[in-house]
Amino acid sequence: MSIDLTLVGQFIVFITMLLLLKKMLYVPLNDAMEARTKKIEDGLAAADAGLEAKAKADADAAAQIDEAKAKAQEILAAADKRAAEVKEEAVQKARLEAEGIVDAGKEELAAEVNRAQQALREEVADIAILAAERIVGEELDAKKHTKLIDSVVEQGFNAA
């Protein structure tokens, strides 16, 4: 149990081992561990960034969906409005056309009535002349007695 030159030898052994162990084992192993730690940290950061991007994309998609829904609602409302307008226009147009048709019919009817009245009047006049001739016994001059016949027919029509 004495201090001797073994101490010097142990200094050499220990310091040599310290330097070589640092160079041969500690530094390469530590570098590998740090590289792995960095890779894992990068991976975790990338995963976090991915999750963040996904959340952002989800939020964007939800916003776009909401926007699209709002636009669709607007389009539907505009379409409904337009449809109502078209319907109203069509109804209006149909109404106008119907009124036109009715008016034309009325006019045509009036004309027919006039024509019928005229024809009737002429027939009645003829009949009246014929009857008067039979009653009077002589031929009436249609041109000569037209005024008289027309006034009688007129009176008859008015009385009817």
Place this chain on the structure above:
Amino acid sequence: MAAEEHSGIAGHLQYWTYSFQQDLPVDERNPFMQIHIDTMLVSGFVALLILGFSFWLKGRIVEGAPTGAQNAVESLVGFVNDTVRDNFPVHNPIIAPLALTVFVFIFLCNFFDILPAYLLGHVAHSFGAPAFRPVPTNDLNLPVAMALTVFAMVLYYEFKLKPVHFMKDLLLQPFANLLLMSKNPIVKLLGVLLIPLNLTLKLIEEIAKPLSLSFRLFGNMFAGEVIFLLIASLLLADNFAGMASVGGAISEIMGLLVGLGWSFFHMFIGLLQAFIFMILTVVYLSIAHQPVEH
């Protein structure tokens, strides 16, 4: 080679020594001028074992998922890194490798105590060596060399990082600092006169660090080996005739059981001492790196 004749436990506590003063009579030789061949051989073998393993592992290190030996060594390196990180205020790239070297080297040297107490001595005798101590940490030279290396590093960092503070600490603590701050010249003179006392106290405090560091390891391992030798001497028979009797057989069984129990306990002590040496190394160097408080 000096081969002193001893018997029993004392004989097994002798080193295999070589004197560099072979031409002088044994009594006139300087005890410092000798070397313990067994300590050098075993510590050199352990160092080569560690370095060989490091060299082997270096070519197989992968950055991906580690397996086998790399996994085990990474656990150890991670443990050492955590210990250093928890205790160290700044980053110093030499501290963790130093702590790793201290821990692994001491633990493996201590591990040689698992060999039967008399085995290597008898093997060495058969090869003509006068004695052989298998555990290099039982030799005071190894713990002292490691402790002095740590102490030298502590002094280096104290002088490098805070030279003024360290010198003030060395000369003016604990008594003189307050006295020198006084405006009274007599009190100030008293402070100056107390500087040698401060220096003495501080030197004792500083020298106690490597002394306690080395003697703790040496004492524990030496005591452990002595107990192994005591168990073997008291309970195990020297020859087959001794084992043939009932008492001899009982004694033999008890010797084996007690020896086995002590082996397990001593392995734990070896691991604990390696850890204590490492943690104190880190703590002493950490104190040297602590920033000066104003």
